[in-house]
Amino acid sequence: MFLQGYGPALLAGTLQTIQLALLSLLVSFVLGLIGAGAKLSSNRIVSGIATGYTTLIRGVPDLVLMLLIFFSMQIWLNDLTDWLNVDDININPFFAGVLTIGFIYGAYFTETFRGAFLAVPRGQIEAGTAFGMTRSQIFRRILFPQMMRFALPGIGNNWQVLVKATALVSIIGLADVVKAAEDAGKGTLQLFLFTMIAAGIYLAITTVSNFVLIWLERRYSMGVRKAQL
């Protein structure tokens, strides 16, 4: 028997973890772009809100935020459904996890993107304007591709931290790889073996992402001249 019959559960948990991490990455990526745009905005109120968002989120531990958002969201939703006189809606823990992790890491991505946008030389944007490009064209064709080059090391860092943060969702009851390993360990009384397997799976994920990041970095630094030492 493959891992005393717990192999499929572990595999399902691993897939759940990867899905969760990728979807959260998507959410936080988008939030980060919006946040960076807001932080660089000349509108005081908009940039103030974005600054508040990044400061508050980065000052509070992710697990506390997860519990705070997860539990209060359900209570508020219950209040809302009571008030509207409709049946209770139970929040799907998977989507709650994605939204919470995405919301938290969006703050980290905001800082990464803000720095990267500032690193693109001003003349590039002015040149785009001189060519008569619209703002969205400038963003798509000039700002974004060059910004990615500067943002990539930061994105890689955030991704590695985000993957490791997904281990916490088992605490709010999601059936990820950690939960599967714990269940298997308790069922077979071999907690050491199965927690080690969970650690091995995370190590494999980070190792693979390292290689992907190296490849991406090479791709986005195409045409950059490096000093010969």
Next chain:
Amino acid sequence: MISMVHDYWRAFLYSDGYHFTGVAITLWLLAVSIGLGFCLSVPLAVARVSSNRFISAPVWLYTYVFRGTPLYVQLLIIYSGLYSLEAVRGQPLLNEFFKDGMHCTLLAFTLNTCAYTTEIFAGSIKSMAYGEIEAARAFGMSRFTQYRRIILPSSLRRALPYYSNEVILMLHATTVAFTATVPDILKIARDANSATYLSFQAFGIAALLYLVISFALVALFRQAERRWLAYLQPQSPATR
């Protein structure tokens, strides 16, 4: 909100009447793991940059494994994994150590933060200006004296901004301690939540406490940077 603060403020800050809890425990976890992690990471960082493969490779492996896996999983391995082994429970000394959640938590936290700190310090040692080391060698300093007088003072200072980041992240990481029955801030918040069902208030107070500690640490490190990195500050002729 008021009633929760009234009922739980003591537990949130320092004691539930029997044991130390809340902020006191969180700060204790942070201080011990950061302190031990620092002491261990300095020699490990020196080993990490060694040109001898047999010395640097084991340290690389250690930091790679501990930085590549979540702290929560590491804590699970140490707290429930190791204790489930016959070999550990059979030995009175090991049994005594791993039975206690606090010991396991401190061990896991120290090993984890030490791995990150080792990499930070090693990176900073590697970025030493070669002229300084050559000058030290020209003065006839031994390897040990070079490290003691030149390399470590300079690289530990330059690592300060990254180190402060790690300390804040470690504060945030201490929140998993409650899974090993350690009564830190988050454990009190969970108790308050399950007793009153006032989730937003319970976790909100915890979030606020962590925020205050984070800001205090940031302010502390800013002072430290002003003191020890003063020589790296850009100076304009007007302010001199």
